[in-house]
Amino acid sequence: MILEGSARIFGNNIDTDLIIAARYLAETDQTELGKNLFRDLRPNFLNEMKKGDIIVAGNNFGCGSSREHAPLAIKGAGISAVVANSFARIFFRNAINVGLPIFVTSENLDSIEEGNIISVNALDGTLVNKTKNKTYKFDPYPEFLLNLVEIGGLFNFTKNRLEAGAKNA
């Protein structure tokens, strides 16, 4: 999987209230949720971004509430992936569960600027800033999670288990 798009730069501790404010949470459709992505933090974000863009963030992206609406809103707005130095744990689970590609790197991403063209290669574990011709490595997924991602997330994992005779099958 290779994803390419313009970088959209965010800082540290981007909480899920900033990603999608609670006043929009009665909604469950990801496209509708996407219409209010980052409403309070960057009111003009949806006009600035294009489909396929990649969020580049610092530490603890997605901290705060457990709302799965956060990765859904990001997906629904057309963002193709999120790269960060670290993710809050519930957001990390949710992103994997809803199929939003996320990547963790310990490398310093400060030189990536807003609008730089970047590409993420999930197979060889690299992030390339094409604008500045600079390559970064990201951390591989642990084996358990890689399997989960490869079969298409927790829903498929569960469906397979039920069919194989786990409870309720």
Next chain:
Amino acid sequence: MGKTIAEKIFSKHSNKDVKSGDYTLAKVDIVLVNDITGPLSVMEFQKLGNIKVFDKEKIAIICDHFTPNKDIKSAQNVKMLRNFAKDQDIKHFYEPGHVGIEHVMVPELGLARPGYLIIGADSHTCTYGALNAFSTGVGSTDAGMAMATGDTWFRVPPSFKVEVVGKQKKWISGKDVVLHLIGKIGVEGANYFALEFCGEGLKNLSIDDRFTISNMAIECGGKAGIFNYDSITEQYLKDLGIKTPDYVEADKDAKYENSIKIDLDVLDYTVSLPFSPDNTTNINKLEKTYVDQVVIGSCTNGRISDLRIAAEIISNNKVKDGLRVIVLPGSPKVYLEALREGLIEKFILAGAAVSTPTCGPCLGGHMGILAEDEVCVSTTNRNFIGRMGHPKSKVILASPAVAAASALTGYITSPEEVI
């Protein structure tokens, strides 16, 4: 090598020996959802086919966030959950008349017990660590799938030991303890860790103080905030009719990846300034900070002892002119106790509004939204940008004692200043 409480609970629920860092499928004792996260869980569950939940007595659907339903979409969501609960014969479905804030209510119902493994599609599910359970927040899909299988995957977390020593002075509460802790280690200081609370100082922390502390473990990234079991836990459970629970102790040689000591002797009133729970200060270091609204309630501080403290300070006084004070008892049980003890009357005579139990303003849902540039001192748990309303409003997190004292003066105030 000895085991932490977290490692022991995961080993028991995985039916194999696991240690920190291991991935495991573990059985869960309770699966919890609310009216925001539940609809997504149910939609995912229903996509699995025409199946039954794994155990209709081990699922709790608590409609507390936007209830009493604040708009048509919220009403539709609760209707969908109500129908699902009926179809599946779910024992624990609650809406107004019977509903409290989930993390106040689940312990009251006896659904959280020592040694349990609990997941909830709400980040403050970590609250039940106060009762020596491993309980943690997950997403809607996680909860929806666990409703089908009765288990889910976990990475067993490393543990972060919090040793509590000393004895706090009057009016200092669990809220000051946890805000102090978050200020010390930062909002991701315990990311992916299980906080484990121990030490001789625990005997000075009531069960409600502990609920408050465990509740906010997530605000420093904690996956759980688990207390040692002791006579205080035992008494609380006994009052609920739960005897001799299967509690869990850490081994003497358990391995902790980090540790911190908190000395209650020197703890002062602690508040978190906008826009992060770790932006803490002691109130004696604070310039005069005026507020427009005071909120007393939430899954963090909506329990009976929180209301007792607030009522004692507010009693026979008047809320400062021009200030709005909103008190939200955390559950019908808390509301009734407060009513019978005369606390509700004290609040109303002082000029405070008393609400039905709801998460309400804490997450900017309803029942107390802030306008542009307004400031609220609140006993809730988050002060992110726009958390309680307008993106240019501000929330300052504080204990019930500080919130109540501030209600009388209109600025952030210590209880001593008004008593």
